[in-house]
Amino acid sequence: MSINLQALFAQLLVGLINGSFYALLSLGLAVIFGMLNIINFAHGALYMMGAFAAYFLLNVLNIGYWPALIVAPLAVGIFGMILERTMLKWISGLDHLYGLLLTFGMALIIQGVFQNYFGSSGLPYAIPDLLKGGMNLGFMFLPIYRGWVVIFSLIVCILTWYLIERTRLGANLRAATENPTLVRAFGINVPRMITLTYGLGVGLAALAGVLSAPINQVRPLMGADLIIVVFAVVVIGGMGSIMGSIITGFALGIVEGLTKYFYPEASNTVVFVLMVLVLLIKPSGLTGRAA
Amino acid sequence: MTTITENAIPEPRRGTSDAMIAFVIMTALLLIVPLTGVYPFFVMQALCFALLACAFNLLIGYGGLLSFGHAMFLGTAGYFTAHALKVWGFTPELGILIGTLGAAALGVITGLIAIRRQGIYFAMITLALSQLLYFVYLQTPFTHGEDGIQGIPQGFLFGIFNLSKPITLYYVILAGFLLGFLLIYRAINSPFGEVLKAIRENEPRAISLGYKTDQYKLLAYILSGTLAGFAGSLKVFVAQNASLTDVHWTMSGEIVLMTLVGGLGTIFGPVVGAFVIIAMQQYLAGFGQWVTVIQGAIFVICVLTFRRGVIGEIAHYFKRSL
Numbered sequence: 207m208s209i210n211l212q213a214l215f216a217q218l219l220v221g222l223i224n225g226s227f228y229a230l231l232s233l234g235l236a237v238i239f240g241m242l243n244i245i246n247f248a249h250g251a252l253y254m255m256g257a258f259a260a261y262f263l264l265n266v267l268n269i270g271y272w273p274a275l276i277v278a279p280l281a282v283g284i285f286g287m288i289l290e291r292t293m294l295k296w297i298s299g300l301d302h303l304y305g306l307l308l309t310f311g312m313a314l315i316i317q318g319v320f321q322n323y324f325g326s327s328g329l330p331y332a333i334p335d336l337l338k339g340g341m342n343l344g345f346m347f348l349p350i351y352r353g354w355v356v357i358f359s360l361i362v363c364i365l366t367w368y369l370i371e372r373t374r375l376g377a378n379l380r381a382a383t384e385n386p387t388l389v390r391a392f393g394i395n396v397p398r399m400i401t402l403t404y405g406l407g408v409g410l411a412a413l414a415g416v417l418s419a420p421i422n423q424v425r426p427l428m429g430a431d432l433i434i435v436v437f438a439v440v441v442i443g444g445m446g447s448i449m450g451s452i453i454t455g456f457a458l459g460i461v462e463g464l465t466k467y468f469y470p471e472a473s474n475t476v477v478f479v480l481m482v483l484v485l486l487i488k489p490s491g492l493t494g495r496a497a
Numbered sequence: 498m499t500t501i502t503e504n505a506i507p508e509p510r511r512g513t514s515d516a517m518i519a520f521v522i523m524t525a526l527l528l529i530v531p532l533t534g535v536y537p538f539f540v541m542q543a544l545c546f547a548l549l550a551c552a553f554n555l556l557i558g559y560g561g562l563l564s565f566g567h568a569m570f571l572g573t574a575g576y577f578t579a580h581a582l583k584v585w586g587f588t589p590e591l592g593i594l595i596g597t598l599g600a601a602a603l604g605v606i607t608g609l610i611a612i613r614r615q616g617i618y619f620a621m622i623t624l625a626l627s628q629l630l631y632f633v634y635l636q637t638p639f640t641h642g643e644d645g646i647q648g649i650p651q652g653f654l655f656g657i658f659n660l661s662k663p664i665t666l667y668y669v670i671l672a673g674f675l676l677g678f679l680l681i682y683r684a685i686n687s688p689f690g691e692v693l694k695a696i697r698e699n700e701p702r703a704i705s706l707g708y709k710t711d712q713y714k715l716l717a718y719i720l721s722g723t724l725a726g727f728a729g730s731l732k733v734f735v736a737q738n739a740s741l742t743d744v745h746w747t748m749s750g751e752i753v754l755m756t757l758v759g760g761l762g763t764i765f766g767p768v769v770g771a772f773v774i775i776a777m778q779q780y781l782a783g784f785g786q787w788v789t790v791i792q793g794a795i796f797v798i799c800v801l802t803f804r805r806g807v808i809g810e811i812a813h814y815f816k817r818s819l
Binding site for chain 2: 212245293297300303304306308311313314321362390431436437440441471472475478479481482485490
């Protein structure tokens with residue numbers, strides 16, 4: 207079988223970009239789950255809000271891509287913190303499954319409102335001038351923006367990992383995950399920490415949304431199907447480890463890209479099929495502890 | 498260990514007789530529907546979804562397992578029945594049998610995979626499996642992709658009942674619903690159902706008592722999927738089509754919503770919830786995506802303030818088991 211290297215590398219790049227989004231989203235899900243014991247079904251809708259925030263900043267306030275990279279995740283993160291304070295907080299003592307149902311309802315509301323005003327078609331968002339064009343790497347043509355997305359996502363993932371695993375703040379956070387009552391006794395404001403954690407996870411989702419705006423168009427349902435794939439990623443990787451979800455996210459993106467090249471019919475389903483295989487061979491997930 | 502349902506059952510003996518009375522009232526109301534002039538198509542559709550929600554409730558309300566992919570049974574059985582009727586020219590009873598068996602087989606396969614994880618992971622896995630199936634049905638030729646299988650002949654049930662007559666079809670659907678409902682009721686009140694509740698309340702304890710809890714959960718999952726498939730097969734005769742919407746995750750969400758509104762872990766709750774949600778969709782059909790927003794709002798309100806659901810609240814108020 208002859209291999210068209212150009213096409214193969216192009217699909218690998220698409221896979222890496224999808225992998226970046228999987229990593230950013232599953233990372234946020236893992237952080238939120240660790241602290242709030244909630245699977246955030248609204249994650250896809252908040253990712254979409256991030257992309258829309260960038261769109262509004264540009265078209266209404268004339269604020270470009272670079273400030274949006276900070277402002278949009280902040281704004282959506284604050285929105286997330288309001289959701290946590292007004293709703294999620296009240297179900298903290300209940301079964302996990304109520305959290306899933308509540309955030310599912312929130313996702314329906316957010317997506318429904320956006321669909322009412324923007325329909326289902328996509329809105330364009332231009333690539334910033336600095337990242338336009340591409341370079342010839344000899345073996346492939348690399349659009350600069352796409353390369354930027356992969357590298358920037360990787361940096362953000364590693365910074366998040368560093369924040370949680372290697373700093374004082376992260377240590378408090380991990381301690382509060384293990385035993386919130388004891389950590390409160392040390393004078394740490396755990397409820398505030400929970401709110402900030404949710405804000406952080408949501409901010410990461412919104413950041414992924416901003417990054418994806420110039421690649422995939424800005425659509426109300428852009429996060430709806432993505433979140434289900436990210437759930438499968440989370441089942442494969444397990445939510446026990448931050449680094450685990452980053453690596454699993456990128457790896458599955460690459461596998462998906464390879465599938466698009468070798469057997470395109472299965473590219474939609476390959477992540478789910480892998481999930482089934484992992485469940486059959488190692489039910490607790492690749493890096494996770496048994497749930 | 499917390500549980501998903503707050504509708505604990507207080508007194509079994511009195512509860513049983515209350516349920517009997519409620520069952521008689523429900524059946525009587527449903528029997529006279531064609532005389533009242535209520536649009537029969539609406540009631541038939543609601544009955545199919547009521548059975549679907551009851552099947553789903555068997556799993557979450559009594560087994561504590563939240564399946565976020567129950568649409569896969571609805572859709573699979575629908576496609577199988579539709580294909581058997583239209584392409585193979587099978588009789589209605591054989592078509593229903595094929596659809597239900599298809600859902601049962603799907604239950605065995607997905608159950609063996611999903612049952613390996615608990616709680617929140619179980620919900621995510623069932624959702625992912627149904628999405629996998631959605632893409633499979635999108636691509637395989639026999640489902641006709643986006644178009645779905647249209648114009649399915651209704652035929653004669655057992656060679657005598659003409660299903661293209663609305664009144665005959667109504668009573669056949671009602672009979673199917675009551676059959677499924679009683680089967681679920683029987684399962685809940687059997688020793689099997691008791692073990693299931695014990696697992697829901699405290700799984701480690703049930704294991705220490707010697708129960709193979711995985712087998713019980715798998716059996717409950719297969720039973721639930723099979724009955725959901727039965728509902729899907731019946732629905733083919735009402736809607737006369739089988740399409741991708743029935744396999745989509747939004748449908749799975751609606752099934753959850755119906756059960757939540759009516760009352761998780763109540764016997765009659767899913768029926769009430771299905772009628773409420775289907776009626777709402779009918780009346781709000783002209784409002785476009787606002788239906789989605791309202792459904793989301795109902796989810797949020799139910800989880801925050803109304804976790805027992807309609808029937809659960811009534812049962813709690815009168816301290817009865819319904």
